[in-house]
Amino acid sequence: AQTVTQSQPEMSVQEAETVTLSCTYDTSESDYYLFWYKQPPSRQMILVIRQEAYKQQNATENRFSVNFQKAAKSFSLKISDSQLGDAAMYFCAKHQGGKLIFGQGTELSVKP
Amino acid sequence: GAVVSQHPSWVICKSGTSVKIECRSLDFQATTMFWYRQFPKQSLMLMATSNEGSKATYEQGVEKDKFLINHASLTLSTLTVTSAHPEDSSFYICSARGISGLYQETQYFGPGTRLLVL
Numbered sequence: 001a002q003t004v005t006q007s008q009p010e011m012s013v014q015e016a017e018t019v020t021l022s023c024t025y026d027t028s029e030s031d032y033y034l035f036w037y038k039q040p041p042s043r044q045m046i047l048v049i050r051q052e053a054y055k056q057q058n059a060t061e062n063r064f065s066v067n068f069q070k071a072a073k074s075f076s077l078k079i080s081d082s083q084l085g086d087a088a089m090y091f092c093a094k095h096q097g098g099k100l101i102f103g104q105g106t107e108l109s110v111k112p
Numbered sequence: 113g114a115v116v117s118q119h120p121s122w123v124i125c126k127s128g129t130s131v132k133i134e135c136r137s138l139d140f141q142a143t144t145m146f147w148y149r150q151f152p153k154q155s156l157m158l159m160a161t162s163n164e165g166s167k168a169t170y171e172q173g174v175e176k177d178k179f180l181i182n183h184a185s186l187t188l189s190t191l192t193v194t195s196a197h198p199e200d201s202s203f204y205i206c207s208a209r210g211i212s213g214l215y216q217e218t219q220y221f222g223p224g225t226r227l228l229v230l
Binding site: 033047050099102103105 | 146153154161203217219221224
């Protein structure tokens, strides 16, 4: 089975600093979609960023950017200028066979 | 854009009763909707995939007679937990995938439903 792995169960960052969350995946496809979702304490899943594998340019959404390394099958999320509201569970996901395959999640805490 | 609603947000019921949860895409048409279950501090577990006008496809280990899914239109899917028991208590989340453009290949999630079976 194809998998998505987040090796950091918990991460912590100081407010205004930068943090990077790691994600690796397994695939035999050449074209696919990757996502980062945020789940705050309300448990509402929020789309943070989306990357299409055929695009070489890394996706960026305001303070959120990804480092997509296709050959290494790596898809990390960088959060710049961290804010208290960024504290949440972050899930990496890969679109596979019409479904999303999720990683185990990384719980991010932000220290004031 | 890409708003998905879910109702109810909270439900408490007695063991043996049935509970229906609605999932609606408010500002886009969704050919496919998904139902997930999530336990605290864990990832989302896909229960089933539903396509408008056809039978749902259930993941291995999910009882289709226990969790009835109906996708009657391009904006509405329902999950009915039949004869609920305490072990069915969980957080249920739906998502919707759009037809084209920005919404294609991207799932947008509802706010979830907390089910407690007494």
